[in-house]
Amino acid sequence: MSELTHFNQSGEAHMVDIGDKTETNRRAVVEGCITMLPETLEKIMLGDNKKGDVLGIARIAGIMAAKKTADLIPLCHPLPVTHVDIKLNPLKESNRVHCVVTVETKGQTGVEMEALTAVQITLLTIYDMCKAVDRGMEITDIRLLKKSGGKSGDWQR
DSSP states (O other), X not given: OOTTOEXXXXXXXXXXXXXXXXXXXXXXXXEEEEEOOHHHHHHXXXXXXTTOOHHXXXXXXXXXXXXXXXXXXXXXXXXXXXXXXXEEEEEGGGTEEEEEEEEEEEESSOOHHHHHHHHHHHHHHHHHHHTTTXXXXXXXXXXXXXXXXXXXXXXXX
């Protein structure tokens, strides 16, 4: 059975057919946060982490995740991702890093899953790089903010 199959209600496996869908510019924007101790955020902002540049490495991980989404989630079609932008904003007043990911493609299906995957892997990378000093970090508020392109048109939270 192919990775790009799913089971219908009768238990038969089949690939979702996107062949007749129009190729359009597609874009998805997703956000999420990771909350931590004030000292942890301070180390991130000062670049004082034993594993290196936390935010820089997290951005790279998020970009890689967007490109590998179809390898991670069995029913996602592989897409030619044309652009990934990851913004990480440390917020001292709430001891968190806010992450906003924008993913774009020109294709026959949307990039919501790529953007959702990128946000989560970006935040998990921050957790991994800081867990030695703060195991109580919390990843929250992951959600689609907007998407554009395709037959269903634009959507915004």
